[in-house]
Amino acid sequence: MRIAQIAPLMESVPPKAYGGTERIVSYLTEELVRAGHDVTLFASADSRTRADLQPMCDVGLRLAPGPKDPIAYHMLMLEEVRNRADEFDIIHAHVDLLHYPLLREHSARCLTTMHGRLDLPLLARMHEIFDDFRLVSISEHQRGPIPDANWAGTVHHGLPLDLLRYAPRDDGYLAFLGRISPEKRPDRAIEIAVRAGAPLKIAAKVDPADVDYWEQKIRPLVEGAPQVEFVGEIDDRQKAAFLGGARALLFPIDWPEPFGLVMIEALACGTPVIAYDHGSVPEVIEDGVTGFLVNSIEEAVRRVDEVGALDRARIRRTFERRFSAARMASDYVAIYQGMRAQAKTPRIIAVNGHQNAVL
Known part of the structure:
Protein backbone atom coordinates (compact mmCIF):
# COMPACT_ATOMS: atom_id res chain seq x y z
CA MET A 1 0.00 0.00 0.00
CA LEU A 159 7.91 -0.84 20.63
CA PRO A 160 10.65 -2.48 18.55
CA LEU A 161 11.76 -5.58 20.42
CA ASP A 162 15.42 -4.56 20.26
CA LEU A 163 14.88 -0.98 21.42
CA LEU A 164 15.28 -1.50 25.18
CA ARG A 165 17.32 -4.36 26.54
CA TYR A 166 16.05 -6.74 29.20
CA ALA A 167 17.62 -6.25 32.65
CA PRO A 168 17.38 -9.40 34.79
CA ARG A 169 18.50 -7.59 37.95
CA ASP A 170 17.73 -4.13 39.28
CA ASP A 171 19.83 -1.64 41.23
CA GLY A 172 17.27 -1.06 43.95
CA TYR A 173 15.91 2.41 43.18
CA LEU A 174 12.42 3.48 42.11
CA ALA A 175 12.01 5.43 38.87
CA PHE A 176 9.76 8.22 37.62
CA LEU A 177 9.99 9.02 33.91
CA GLY A 178 7.98 11.56 31.91
CA ARG A 179 7.00 15.20 32.39
CA ILE A 180 6.90 17.33 35.49
CA SER A 181 3.21 18.22 35.39
CA PRO A 182 0.29 18.14 37.82
CA GLU A 183 -1.51 15.25 36.10
CA LYS A 184 1.61 13.04 36.19
CA ARG A 185 1.86 13.55 39.98
CA PRO A 186 5.60 13.49 40.64
CA ASP A 187 4.68 14.67 44.14
CA ARG A 188 3.00 11.31 44.74
CA ALA A 189 6.08 9.50 43.47
CA ILE A 190 8.26 11.40 45.93
CA GLU A 191 5.91 10.69 48.83
CA ILE A 192 5.74 6.99 47.96
CA ALA A 193 9.53 6.72 47.88
CA VAL A 194 10.02 8.67 51.11
CA ARG A 195 7.45 6.62 53.00
CA ALA A 196 8.83 3.37 51.59
CA GLY A 197 12.37 4.37 52.52
CA ALA A 198 13.51 3.77 48.94
CA PRO A 199 15.73 5.87 46.66
CA LEU A 200 13.95 7.55 43.76
CA LYS A 201 15.37 8.82 40.47
CA ILE A 202 13.27 11.30 38.50
CA ALA A 203 14.04 11.62 34.77
CA ALA A 204 11.67 14.23 33.40
CA LYS A 205 11.44 17.35 31.30
CA VAL A 206 9.91 20.59 32.48
CA ASP A 207 7.81 22.28 29.81
CA PRO A 208 7.55 26.09 29.90
CA ALA A 209 3.90 25.74 30.97
CA ASP A 210 4.98 23.73 34.02
CA VAL A 211 7.91 25.82 35.25
CA ASP A 212 5.87 27.37 38.07
CA TYR A 213 4.63 23.93 39.16
CA TRP A 214 8.22 22.67 39.21
CA GLU A 215 9.61 25.67 41.09
CA GLN A 216 6.79 26.01 43.61
CA LYS A 217 5.64 22.42 44.20
CA ILE A 218 8.13 19.80 43.08
CA ARG A 219 11.61 21.28 43.40
CA PRO A 220 11.18 21.94 47.14
CA LEU A 221 10.10 18.30 47.59
CA VAL A 222 13.14 17.05 45.69
CA GLU A 223 15.53 19.26 47.63
CA GLY A 224 13.92 18.23 50.92
CA ALA A 225 14.30 14.48 50.34
CA PRO A 226 17.93 13.24 50.36
CA GLN A 227 17.02 9.94 48.66
CA VAL A 228 15.43 11.68 45.66
CA GLU A 229 17.63 12.47 42.65
CA PHE A 230 16.42 14.68 39.79
CA VAL A 231 18.15 13.42 36.65
CA GLY A 232 16.44 15.72 34.15
CA GLU A 233 15.39 14.89 30.60
CA ILE A 234 16.99 11.75 29.12
CA ASP A 235 17.20 10.31 25.61
CA ASP A 236 16.71 6.77 24.27
CA ARG A 237 20.34 5.82 24.84
CA GLN A 238 20.00 6.58 28.56
CA LYS A 239 16.51 5.17 28.94
CA ALA A 240 17.43 1.47 28.89
CA ALA A 241 19.87 1.82 31.77
CA PHE A 242 17.54 4.13 33.70
CA LEU A 243 14.47 1.89 33.46
CA GLY A 244 16.36 -1.39 33.53
CA GLY A 245 18.09 -0.48 36.78
CA ALA A 246 14.84 0.37 38.56
CA ARG A 247 13.18 -1.90 41.09
CA ALA A 248 9.90 -0.49 39.78
CA LEU A 249 8.56 2.38 37.72
CA LEU A 250 6.17 4.62 39.63
CA PHE A 251 3.25 5.83 37.50
CA PRO A 252 1.04 7.66 40.04
CA ILE A 253 -1.09 9.58 37.52
CA ASP A 254 -4.10 11.72 38.33
CA TRP A 255 -5.80 12.00 34.93
CA PRO A 256 -7.51 9.79 32.29
CA GLU A 257 -4.26 8.57 30.71
CA PRO A 258 -4.94 7.64 27.04
CA PHE A 259 -2.15 5.02 27.01
CA GLY A 260 1.07 5.69 28.93
CA LEU A 261 4.01 4.75 26.70
CA VAL A 262 6.48 4.80 29.56
CA MET A 263 4.72 1.79 31.09
CA ILE A 264 5.54 -0.50 28.19
CA GLU A 265 9.05 0.95 27.99
CA ALA A 266 9.53 -0.27 31.55
CA LEU A 267 8.02 -3.67 30.74
CA ALA A 268 10.46 -4.02 27.82
CA CYS A 269 13.27 -3.87 30.39
CA GLY A 270 11.54 -6.39 32.64
CA THR A 271 10.81 -3.65 35.17
CA PRO A 272 7.43 -3.85 36.93
CA VAL A 273 5.13 -0.84 37.19
CA ILE A 274 3.30 0.45 40.25
CA ALA A 275 0.52 2.55 38.75
CA TYR A 276 -2.63 4.31 39.87
CA ASP A 277 -5.71 2.62 38.45
CA HIS A 278 -6.77 5.42 36.10
CA GLY A 279 -7.46 5.68 32.38
CA SER A 280 -5.77 3.03 30.25
CA VAL A 281 -3.64 1.62 33.07
CA PRO A 282 -5.63 -1.61 33.67
CA GLU A 283 -5.51 -2.33 29.92
CA VAL A 284 -1.71 -2.17 29.98
CA ILE A 285 -0.64 -3.49 33.38
CA GLU A 286 -1.64 -7.01 34.45
CA ASP A 287 -2.08 -6.72 38.21
CA GLY A 288 0.23 -9.11 40.02
CA VAL A 289 2.05 -10.08 36.80
CA THR A 290 3.65 -7.00 35.22
CA GLY A 291 3.09 -4.71 38.18
CA PHE A 292 0.46 -3.55 40.63
CA LEU A 293 -2.62 -1.34 40.31
CA VAL A 294 -3.10 0.93 43.31
CA ASN A 295 -5.51 3.62 44.47
CA SER A 296 -3.66 5.28 47.34
CA ILE A 297 -0.24 6.27 48.62
CA GLU A 298 -0.52 3.64 51.37
CA GLU A 299 -1.25 0.88 48.88
CA ALA A 300 1.63 1.96 46.66
CA VAL A 301 4.04 1.92 49.61
CA ARG A 302 3.00 -1.66 50.45
CA ARG A 303 3.53 -2.72 46.84
CA VAL A 304 7.08 -1.32 46.86
CA ASP A 305 7.93 -4.02 49.41
CA GLU A 306 6.22 -6.71 47.30
CA VAL A 307 7.39 -5.82 43.81
CA GLY A 308 10.58 -7.85 44.09
CA ALA A 309 8.51 -11.04 44.01
CA LEU A 310 7.41 -10.38 40.43
CA ASP A 311 9.22 -12.31 37.67
CA ARG A 312 11.17 -9.86 35.50
CA ALA A 313 11.65 -12.47 32.74
CA ARG A 314 7.89 -13.02 32.61
CA ILE A 315 7.35 -9.26 32.41
CA ARG A 316 9.63 -9.10 29.37
CA ARG A 317 7.85 -12.05 27.73
CA THR A 318 4.50 -10.35 28.30
CA PHE A 319 5.85 -7.21 26.67
CA GLU A 320 7.04 -9.18 23.64
CA ARG A 321 3.66 -10.86 23.26
CA ARG A 322 1.45 -7.81 23.73
CA PHE A 323 3.38 -4.64 22.92
CA SER A 324 5.72 -5.15 19.97
Whole structure:
Protein backbone atom coordinates (compact mmCIF):
# COMPACT_ATOMS: atom_id res chain seq x y z
CA MET A 1 0.00 0.00 0.00
CA ARG A 2 0.98 3.63 -0.51
CA ILE A 3 0.73 5.19 2.94
CA ALA A 4 1.26 8.75 4.14
CA GLN A 5 2.16 9.23 7.79
CA ILE A 6 1.52 12.80 9.03
CA ALA A 7 3.53 13.53 12.17
CA PRO A 8 3.34 16.49 14.55
CA LEU A 9 6.13 18.98 13.89
CA MET A 10 6.98 19.84 17.49
CA GLU A 11 9.58 17.06 17.69
CA SER A 12 11.62 15.11 15.17
CA VAL A 13 10.60 11.54 14.30
CA PRO A 14 11.81 9.89 16.45
CA PRO A 15 12.26 12.69 19.01
CA LYS A 16 15.65 13.57 20.44
CA ALA A 17 14.36 13.05 23.98
CA TYR A 18 10.77 13.33 25.25
CA GLY A 19 7.95 12.92 22.73
CA GLY A 20 5.46 10.08 22.82
CA THR A 21 3.43 10.66 19.64
CA GLU A 22 6.47 11.22 17.41
CA ARG A 23 8.07 8.10 18.86
CA ILE A 24 5.06 5.97 17.95
CA VAL A 25 4.91 7.47 14.45
CA SER A 26 8.54 6.43 14.02
CA TYR A 27 8.06 2.86 15.22
CA LEU A 28 4.97 2.43 13.05
CA THR A 29 6.58 3.94 9.97
CA GLU A 30 9.68 1.75 10.18
CA GLU A 31 7.62 -1.42 10.66
CA LEU A 32 5.44 -0.56 7.67
CA VAL A 33 8.54 -0.03 5.51
CA ARG A 34 9.99 -3.31 6.77
CA ALA A 35 6.76 -5.04 5.75
CA GLY A 36 7.16 -3.76 2.19
CA HIS A 37 4.74 -0.84 2.12
CA ASP A 38 5.52 2.41 0.27
CA VAL A 39 5.51 4.95 3.10
CA THR A 40 5.90 8.72 2.92
CA LEU A 41 6.59 10.50 6.19
CA PHE A 42 5.63 14.17 6.54
CA ALA A 43 7.77 15.43 9.42
CA SER A 44 10.64 17.74 10.38
CA ALA A 45 13.83 17.56 8.32
CA ASP A 46 15.90 16.26 11.25
CA SER A 47 13.79 13.10 11.38
CA ARG A 48 15.41 9.71 10.73
CA THR A 49 13.53 7.14 8.66
CA ARG A 50 13.79 4.54 5.91
CA ALA A 51 10.55 5.93 4.48
CA ASP A 52 10.41 8.76 1.94
CA LEU A 53 10.87 11.78 4.20
CA GLN A 54 9.05 14.95 3.18
CA PRO A 55 10.57 17.70 5.37
CA MET A 56 8.11 20.32 6.53
CA CYS A 57 10.47 22.36 8.75
CA ASP A 58 14.20 22.31 9.43
CA VAL A 59 14.07 20.89 12.96
CA GLY A 60 11.42 19.90 15.46
CA LEU A 61 9.74 23.16 16.46
CA ARG A 62 10.25 22.71 20.21
CA LEU A 63 14.02 22.94 19.68
CA ALA A 64 13.95 25.49 16.84
CA PRO A 65 15.53 28.86 17.67
CA GLY A 66 13.60 32.10 17.58
CA PRO A 67 9.85 32.77 17.40
CA LYS A 68 7.67 30.39 15.41
CA ASP A 69 4.00 29.74 14.75
CA PRO A 70 3.33 25.97 15.04
CA ILE A 71 -0.14 26.28 13.54
CA ALA A 72 1.24 27.92 10.40
CA TYR A 73 3.80 25.15 9.94
CA HIS A 74 1.14 22.48 10.36
CA MET A 75 -1.25 24.20 7.96
CA LEU A 76 1.44 24.34 5.29
CA MET A 77 2.17 20.65 5.82
CA LEU A 78 -1.48 19.70 5.52
CA GLU A 79 -1.86 21.76 2.34
CA GLU A 80 1.05 19.77 0.88
CA VAL A 81 -0.67 16.53 1.87
CA ARG A 82 -3.94 17.75 0.32
CA ASN A 83 -2.21 18.56 -2.95
CA ARG A 84 -0.67 15.09 -3.07
CA ALA A 85 -3.57 13.12 -1.62
CA ASP A 86 -4.19 11.09 -4.77
CA GLU A 87 -0.71 9.59 -4.46
CA PHE A 88 -1.75 7.61 -1.38
CA ASP A 89 -4.10 4.75 -0.57
CA ILE A 90 -4.12 5.72 3.11
CA ILE A 91 -3.43 9.06 4.78
CA HIS A 92 -2.71 8.37 8.45
CA ALA A 93 -2.77 11.52 10.57
CA HIS A 94 -1.35 11.99 14.07
CA VAL A 95 -2.07 15.73 14.46
CA ASP A 96 -5.29 15.69 16.47
CA LEU A 97 -8.03 17.65 14.63
CA LEU A 98 -5.97 19.97 12.46
CA HIS A 99 -6.42 18.10 9.19
CA TYR A 100 -10.21 17.76 9.28
CA PRO A 101 -11.17 20.91 7.30
CA LEU A 102 -8.27 20.68 4.84
CA LEU A 103 -8.55 16.98 4.04
CA ARG A 104 -12.31 16.51 4.19
CA GLU A 105 -12.64 15.79 0.47
CA HIS A 106 -10.24 12.86 1.07
CA SER A 107 -11.76 11.62 4.33
CA ALA A 108 -12.51 8.17 2.88
CA ARG A 109 -8.79 7.43 2.77
CA CYS A 110 -7.93 9.24 6.03
CA LEU A 111 -7.31 7.52 9.35
CA THR A 112 -6.72 9.54 12.52
CA THR A 113 -5.06 8.15 15.62
CA MET A 114 -6.23 10.07 18.68
CA HIS A 115 -3.16 10.35 20.90
CA GLY A 116 -4.54 12.64 23.61
CA ARG A 117 -7.35 12.92 26.10
CA LEU A 118 -10.85 13.24 24.65
CA ASP A 119 -12.77 14.79 27.55
CA LEU A 120 -11.92 18.37 26.54
CA PRO A 121 -14.59 20.98 25.61
CA LEU A 122 -15.94 20.87 22.03
CA LEU A 123 -14.26 17.58 21.05
CA ALA A 124 -17.57 15.74 20.99
CA ARG A 125 -19.09 18.48 18.84
CA MET A 126 -16.11 18.43 16.48
CA HIS A 127 -16.51 14.71 15.94
CA GLU A 128 -20.21 15.10 15.29
CA ILE A 129 -19.43 17.61 12.54
CA PHE A 130 -16.49 15.69 11.06
CA ASP A 131 -18.00 12.25 11.52
CA ASP A 132 -16.74 11.06 8.12
CA PHE A 133 -13.20 10.75 9.49
CA ARG A 134 -12.35 7.30 10.85
CA LEU A 135 -10.63 7.29 14.23
CA VAL A 136 -8.34 4.91 16.10
CA SER A 137 -8.17 4.95 19.89
CA ILE A 138 -4.99 3.91 21.71
CA SER A 139 -7.01 2.36 24.55
CA GLU A 140 -10.63 1.39 25.04
CA HIS A 141 -10.88 3.75 28.00
CA GLN A 142 -9.85 6.70 25.85
CA ARG A 143 -13.11 6.43 23.89
CA GLY A 144 -15.29 7.11 26.92
CA PRO A 145 -16.09 10.81 26.33
CA ILE A 146 -17.04 10.24 22.64
CA PRO A 147 -18.18 6.60 22.42
CA ASP A 148 -20.28 7.18 19.29
CA ALA A 149 -17.51 8.68 17.17
CA ASN A 150 -16.51 6.95 13.92
CA TRP A 151 -14.17 4.44 15.55
CA ALA A 152 -12.31 2.09 13.21
CA GLY A 153 -10.53 0.22 16.01
CA THR A 154 -8.30 0.36 19.06
CA VAL A 155 -4.56 -0.16 18.62
CA HIS A 156 -2.34 -0.31 21.68
CA HIS A 157 1.11 1.17 21.21
CA GLY A 158 4.12 -1.04 20.55
CA LEU A 159 7.91 -0.84 20.63
CA PRO A 160 10.65 -2.48 18.55
CA LEU A 161 11.76 -5.58 20.42
CA ASP A 162 15.42 -4.56 20.26
CA LEU A 163 14.88 -0.98 21.42
CA LEU A 164 15.28 -1.50 25.18
CA ARG A 165 17.32 -4.36 26.54
CA TYR A 166 16.05 -6.74 29.20
CA ALA A 167 17.62 -6.25 32.65
CA PRO A 168 17.38 -9.40 34.79
CA ARG A 169 18.50 -7.59 37.95
CA ASP A 170 17.73 -4.13 39.28
CA ASP A 171 19.83 -1.64 41.23
CA GLY A 172 17.27 -1.06 43.95
CA TYR A 173 15.91 2.41 43.18
CA LEU A 174 12.42 3.48 42.11
CA ALA A 175 12.01 5.43 38.87
CA PHE A 176 9.76 8.22 37.62
CA LEU A 177 9.99 9.02 33.91
CA GLY A 178 7.98 11.56 31.91
CA ARG A 179 7.00 15.20 32.39
CA ILE A 180 6.90 17.33 35.49
CA SER A 181 3.21 18.22 35.39
CA PRO A 182 0.29 18.14 37.82
CA GLU A 183 -1.51 15.25 36.10
CA LYS A 184 1.61 13.04 36.19
CA ARG A 185 1.86 13.55 39.98
CA PRO A 186 5.60 13.49 40.64
CA ASP A 187 4.68 14.67 44.14
CA ARG A 188 3.00 11.31 44.74
CA ALA A 189 6.08 9.50 43.47
CA ILE A 190 8.26 11.40 45.93
CA GLU A 191 5.91 10.69 48.83
CA ILE A 192 5.74 6.99 47.96
CA ALA A 193 9.53 6.72 47.88
CA VAL A 194 10.02 8.67 51.11
CA ARG A 195 7.45 6.62 53.00
CA ALA A 196 8.83 3.37 51.59
CA GLY A 197 12.37 4.37 52.52
CA ALA A 198 13.51 3.77 48.94
CA PRO A 199 15.73 5.87 46.66
CA LEU A 200 13.95 7.55 43.76
CA LYS A 201 15.37 8.82 40.47
CA ILE A 202 13.27 11.30 38.50
CA ALA A 203 14.04 11.62 34.77
CA ALA A 204 11.67 14.23 33.40
CA LYS A 205 11.44 17.35 31.30
CA VAL A 206 9.91 20.59 32.48
CA ASP A 207 7.81 22.28 29.81
CA PRO A 208 7.55 26.09 29.90
CA ALA A 209 3.90 25.74 30.97
CA ASP A 210 4.98 23.73 34.02
CA VAL A 211 7.91 25.82 35.25
CA ASP A 212 5.87 27.37 38.07
CA TYR A 213 4.63 23.93 39.16
CA TRP A 214 8.22 22.67 39.21
CA GLU A 215 9.61 25.67 41.09
CA GLN A 216 6.79 26.01 43.61
CA LYS A 217 5.64 22.42 44.20
CA ILE A 218 8.13 19.80 43.08
CA ARG A 219 11.61 21.28 43.40
CA PRO A 220 11.18 21.94 47.14
CA LEU A 221 10.10 18.30 47.59
CA VAL A 222 13.14 17.05 45.69
CA GLU A 223 15.53 19.26 47.63
CA GLY A 224 13.92 18.23 50.92
CA ALA A 225 14.30 14.48 50.34
CA PRO A 226 17.93 13.24 50.36
CA GLN A 227 17.02 9.94 48.66
CA VAL A 228 15.43 11.68 45.66
CA GLU A 229 17.63 12.47 42.65
CA PHE A 230 16.42 14.68 39.79
CA VAL A 231 18.15 13.42 36.65
CA GLY A 232 16.44 15.72 34.15
CA GLU A 233 15.39 14.89 30.60
CA ILE A 234 16.99 11.75 29.12
CA ASP A 235 17.20 10.31 25.61
CA ASP A 236 16.71 6.77 24.27
CA ARG A 237 20.34 5.82 24.84
CA GLN A 238 20.00 6.58 28.56
CA LYS A 239 16.51 5.17 28.94
CA ALA A 240 17.43 1.47 28.89
CA ALA A 241 19.87 1.82 31.77
CA PHE A 242 17.54 4.13 33.70
CA LEU A 243 14.47 1.89 33.46
CA GLY A 244 16.36 -1.39 33.53
CA GLY A 245 18.09 -0.48 36.78
CA ALA A 246 14.84 0.37 38.56
CA ARG A 247 13.18 -1.90 41.09
CA ALA A 248 9.90 -0.49 39.78
CA LEU A 249 8.56 2.38 37.72
CA LEU A 250 6.17 4.62 39.63
CA PHE A 251 3.25 5.83 37.50
CA PRO A 252 1.04 7.66 40.04
CA ILE A 253 -1.09 9.58 37.52
CA ASP A 254 -4.10 11.72 38.33
CA TRP A 255 -5.80 12.00 34.93
CA PRO A 256 -7.51 9.79 32.29
CA GLU A 257 -4.26 8.57 30.71
CA PRO A 258 -4.94 7.64 27.04
CA PHE A 259 -2.15 5.02 27.01
CA GLY A 260 1.07 5.69 28.93
CA LEU A 261 4.01 4.75 26.70
CA VAL A 262 6.48 4.80 29.56
CA MET A 263 4.72 1.79 31.09
CA ILE A 264 5.54 -0.50 28.19
CA GLU A 265 9.05 0.95 27.99
CA ALA A 266 9.53 -0.27 31.55
CA LEU A 267 8.02 -3.67 30.74
CA ALA A 268 10.46 -4.02 27.82
CA CYS A 269 13.27 -3.87 30.39
CA GLY A 270 11.54 -6.39 32.64
CA THR A 271 10.81 -3.65 35.17
CA PRO A 272 7.43 -3.85 36.93
CA VAL A 273 5.13 -0.84 37.19
CA ILE A 274 3.30 0.45 40.25
CA ALA A 275 0.52 2.55 38.75
CA TYR A 276 -2.63 4.31 39.87
CA ASP A 277 -5.71 2.62 38.45
CA HIS A 278 -6.77 5.42 36.10
CA GLY A 279 -7.46 5.68 32.38
CA SER A 280 -5.77 3.03 30.25
CA VAL A 281 -3.64 1.62 33.07
CA PRO A 282 -5.63 -1.61 33.67
CA GLU A 283 -5.51 -2.33 29.92
CA VAL A 284 -1.71 -2.17 29.98
CA ILE A 285 -0.64 -3.49 33.38
CA GLU A 286 -1.64 -7.01 34.45
CA ASP A 287 -2.08 -6.72 38.21
CA GLY A 288 0.23 -9.11 40.02
CA VAL A 289 2.05 -10.08 36.80
CA THR A 290 3.65 -7.00 35.22
CA GLY A 291 3.09 -4.71 38.18
CA PHE A 292 0.46 -3.55 40.63
CA LEU A 293 -2.62 -1.34 40.31
CA VAL A 294 -3.10 0.93 43.31
CA ASN A 295 -5.51 3.62 44.47
CA SER A 296 -3.66 5.28 47.34
CA ILE A 297 -0.24 6.27 48.62
CA GLU A 298 -0.52 3.64 51.37
CA GLU A 299 -1.25 0.88 48.88
CA ALA A 300 1.63 1.96 46.66
CA VAL A 301 4.04 1.92 49.61
CA ARG A 302 3.00 -1.66 50.45
CA ARG A 303 3.53 -2.72 46.84
CA VAL A 304 7.08 -1.32 46.86
CA ASP A 305 7.93 -4.02 49.41
CA GLU A 306 6.22 -6.71 47.30
CA VAL A 307 7.39 -5.82 43.81
CA GLY A 308 10.58 -7.85 44.09
CA ALA A 309 8.51 -11.04 44.01
CA LEU A 310 7.41 -10.38 40.43
CA ASP A 311 9.22 -12.31 37.67
CA ARG A 312 11.17 -9.86 35.50
CA ALA A 313 11.65 -12.47 32.74
CA ARG A 314 7.89 -13.02 32.61
CA ILE A 315 7.35 -9.26 32.41
CA ARG A 316 9.63 -9.10 29.37
CA ARG A 317 7.85 -12.05 27.73
CA THR A 318 4.50 -10.35 28.30
CA PHE A 319 5.85 -7.21 26.67
CA GLU A 320 7.04 -9.18 23.64
CA ARG A 321 3.66 -10.86 23.26
CA ARG A 322 1.45 -7.81 23.73
CA PHE A 323 3.38 -4.64 22.92
CA SER A 324 5.72 -5.15 19.97
CA ALA A 325 5.89 -2.62 17.13
CA ALA A 326 5.25 -5.47 14.69
CA ARG A 327 1.94 -6.26 16.39
CA MET A 328 1.01 -2.57 16.35
CA ALA A 329 1.79 -2.26 12.64
CA SER A 330 -0.15 -5.43 11.86
CA ASP A 331 -3.20 -4.04 13.68
CA TYR A 332 -3.00 -0.83 11.66
CA VAL A 333 -2.56 -2.68 8.36
CA ALA A 334 -5.74 -4.64 9.09
CA ILE A 335 -7.59 -1.34 9.52
CA TYR A 336 -6.03 0.09 6.35
CA GLN A 337 -7.13 -2.97 4.40
CA GLY A 338 -10.66 -2.68 5.77
CA MET A 339 -10.79 0.95 4.68
CA ARG A 340 -9.64 0.07 1.15
CA ALA A 341 -12.17 -2.74 0.89
CA GLN A 342 -14.96 -0.45 2.06
CA ALA A 343 -13.90 2.24 -0.42
CA LYS A 344 -14.15 -0.26 -3.28
CA THR A 345 -17.61 -1.45 -2.28
CA PRO A 346 -20.29 0.31 -4.37
CA ARG A 347 -23.03 2.20 -2.59
CA ILE A 348 -26.55 1.28 -3.69
CA ILE A 349 -28.98 4.16 -4.17
CA ALA A 350 -32.48 4.26 -5.61
CA VAL A 351 -33.22 6.51 -8.60
CA ASN A 352 -36.73 6.49 -10.10
CA GLY A 353 -37.47 3.22 -8.40
CA HIS A 354 -34.35 1.50 -9.73
CA GLN A 355 -31.30 0.52 -7.71
CA ASN A 356 -28.02 1.92 -9.02
CA ALA A 357 -24.47 1.22 -7.89
CA VAL A 358 -22.37 4.31 -7.19
CA LEU A 359 -18.65 3.86 -6.59
